[in-house]
Amino acid sequence: MVREQNKEERRSRILGAAEKLIRELGTVEFSMRELAARAHISHYTSYNLIGNKGTVLYTLLHRAIDRITNLPSQADPNFDPLSYAFDMGDLAVEFYVSDPDFFRPLLRFLFGVSDAELRPAFMNKGVRHWHAVALAIWQSGDLVGHVSPEDFASMINTYFGGALGLWSHDNIDAAVFFAHIRHAMAISLLACGNKQWEARLVAEVAAARAVIRPLSLT
16 A cells, blocks of 8 residues: 555655746657656656656646546526537637646647557547536437437547647637637537527527638638
């Protein structure tokens, strides 16, 4: 028990040191030797405890999405499912854009690194998060279209990942990131066929479209 606690404490030191290095350097271009020295453990021990740098950085990202899952919405999905949907989208975007010095370099690295275990696990966490959001909306009833909670979760997770990648590479700013997710939410929910929601969702699409920079088709 004590040995496991010591291992966990040292893993936490490695992760904490990695986060501090990213914030200080504005990049993930540091070596595992530098990271081990900052965490006050040996280079060899750092590999034994947590693995290579990609594993360290993916673990930081996993901790982040776990925090997103626990963010509380101010809207009641039973009373106002649309406000709840948009609020949950805004909360997820705000989580990243509120800390660009940490998340941008972290995400730029990880979007270019394949990992057979940690990357799919990260994506699955995202799908589960949006599926929980979808279930809360669907429980409000009156959804007559052919879109299922699973469809919604898959679409929003895929769209969110794409917009997150654009933001991490500084191709879009925070305002456009927010607009992209609200745009995706509104279009996805329009397909659910609730006529009472239609006017409000069409207005959301128009508002988001006014912020999103149009793609050049030439």
